[in-house]
Amino acid sequence: MAEAFKNTPPAPEDKGAMTAQNIAAALAGESQASQKYLAFADVADADGYPNVARLFRAVAYAESTHARNHLSVLGGIGTTTENLKAAWGGETFEITEMYPAYDAVAKLQENESAQTSIRYALKAEVDHQGIYDSTLKGVEGEKDLGGEAVRVCPICGHTVIGDAPDECPQCGTAGSFFKEF
């Protein structure tokens, strides 16, 4: 058999691989459904259907519990130190590889709304990478993050610890609209 085709049929020792791939796909699908329903709930509120909004939020919560269960099955939830490392790694991948590659394609295909969406995400991931990095250093010394508010731009996701800027440096949204955690 040609070398390129050697591994095409599933080898018996990889029989668990399909389930792992399926659970990973289910994790992605359930996560996406949860996000969609939260967005749909906001539209329902704006359209004057608060109880439809409530239904969407409830089902979004249910879908997020499924996503969390799938993530647990995949071994994707660790200690706080492990989780901070994983979170930092995920943000770093998005900054250095994923979004630059996606941005190049979006530019090539002249999709301006995709470029904006990608730029907002990429800039915010840089915020998150830095915050996770400093937070991880603290937790490695068994020190919690300080009690300052974490504030997030509702349009682009720009994330700061402490006071919001007067205006979001990425998208221009007034700091008074930032969501506080």
Ligand SMILES: [Fe+2]
């Ligand atoms: Fe923003």
